[in-house]
Amino acid sequence: GAGVSQTPSNKVTEKGKYVELRCDPISGHTALYWYRQSLGQGPEFLIYFQGTGAADDSGLPNDRFFAVRPEGSVSTLKIQRTERGDSAVYLCASSLTPGLVGDTQYFGPGTRLTVL
Amino acid sequence: GESVGLHLPTLSVQEGDNSIINCAYSNSASDYFIWYKQESGKGPQFIIDIRSNMDKRQGQRVTVLLNKTVKHLSLQIAATQPGDSAVYFCAESHGNQFYFGTGTSLTVIP
Numbered sequence: 001g002a003g004v005s006q007t008p009s010n011k012v013t014e015k016g017k018y019v020e021l022r023c024d025p026i027s028g029h030t031a032l033y034w035y036r037q038s039l040g041q042g043p044e045f046l047i048y049f050q051g052t053g054a055a056d057d058s059g060l061p062n063d064r065f066f067a068v069r070p071e072g073s074v075s076t077l078k079i080q081r082t083e084r085g086d087s088a089v090y091l092c093a094s095s096l097t098p099g100l101v102g103d104t105q106y107f108g109p110g111t112r113l114t115v116l
Numbered sequence: 117g118e119s120v121g122l123h124l125p126t127l128s129v130q131e132g133d134n135s136i137i138n139c140a141y142s143n144s145a146s147d148y149f150i151w152y153k154q155e156s157g158k159g160p161q162f163i164i165d166i167r168s169n170m171d172k173r174q175g176q177r178v179t180v181l182l183n184k185t186v187k188h189l190s191l192q193i194a195a196t197q198p199g200d201s202a203v204y205f206c207a208e209s210h211g212n213q214f215y216f217g218t219g220t221s222l223t224v225i226p
Contacts, residue, residue, distance in 0.1 A: 004159070031212070042205050042216030043160065056212060091159055098212050101148045101167055105214060107159035 002026075004108035006092050012114045013082055021077040021111045025094030032075050033105060034067055035091040043091050043107075049075060050098055082115045089113070128223045135193040137220045139206035142187060146208035146215075151180060151191045154219070155202045163191070163204075198224045 005024040013019050025032050031050055035043035045059040049069045057067075064082075069075040079086055089112050093105040129135045141149070147168040152160035166173045166180045166189075173180050179192040189206050203219040 006159075033214075040218070042207075042218050043214075045213055045215070048212055050212075093159075101209075102165065103148075104150065104162055104165060106162060107152075109157075109159045 004092055004094050004106055006090075006108040006111050008111060009109065010112045010114075012116065014116050015082060015084060017082050017115075019079050019082055019113065021079075021090050021113070023075045023077070023092030023094075023108060025073065025075070025092070026096075026106055029094035029096050029106075030072070031095045031098035031103075031105075032069060033093040033095070034075070034077050035093065037089045037091055037110070039088075046077070048098075055098075079113075082113075084115045087113055087115045125218070126221045126223070128225055129196050131198060131224050131226050132195055135191075135196045135200070135222060135224075137191045137193075137204050137206075137222065139189040139191075139217055140187060141189060141206070141208045141215075143208060143210060143215075144184070144187065146210045148209040149180070149182060149189050150207045150209070150214070151178075151189075152205045152207060152216075153200075153202045154205060160205060193222075196222075196224050198226055200224055 007022045034046040037043045048056040052072045064080045067077045089110040091110045093107045095103045095105045097103045150165040151163040154160045164175045164180050177194045181190045201224045203221050205219045207214045207216045
């Protein structure tokens with residue numbers, strides 16, 4: 001596609017529920033990143049995929065958060081037992097040549113998650 | 117961990133004036149830097165980048181300056197326009213991870 005797309009654009013859920021957020025990266029980009037952005041803050045790294053595997057998941061805050069990328073393209077971020085503190089904008093980015101200096105990440109519009 | 121910070125959280129400029137947004141970074145091993153623009157309700161949009169082996173790079177109406185001695189990065193926007201109003205983030209990279217500052221909100225006064 002022309003850019004990174006994310007669905008849904010907005011998600012409202014209740015505390016304790018399970019949610020899935022989807023990211024469709026730029027075609028041909030091998031790397032995919034998930035970030036979380038709280039109001040007034042910069043994006044905070046969560047997890048990075050190189051192909052199908054999670055190359056770095058050090059940013060995931062706890063084991064309620066999990067992400068998959070089974071075919072090396074679309075990725076799903078899964079949050080179990082959501083808490084009010086999980087409310088944020090979840091951003092996805094993709095890049096073409098991860099690990100090379102000058103590899104630029106291109107971001108999607110984000111999913112705004114609100115946990116009531 | 118990394119620490120990327122911006123000197124001014126808000127900046128207001130008159131339309132047509134030049135804008136300068138500053139950023140400090142802490143990891144001397146960072147080798148790539150990017151400026152992003154983020155408008156309300158949208159994801160960050162790439163503006164310009166610079167590698168650590170350079171000290172200046174110019175784009176269309178934008179210039180990025182890198183001073184590795186003091187670990188400082190700046191974004192200059194020439195002839196600022198109302199459409200430039202947004203939050204601007206600098207990001208530093210070492211390896212596969214990018215670290216973002218908290219952002220500077222730029223408001224252009226018509």
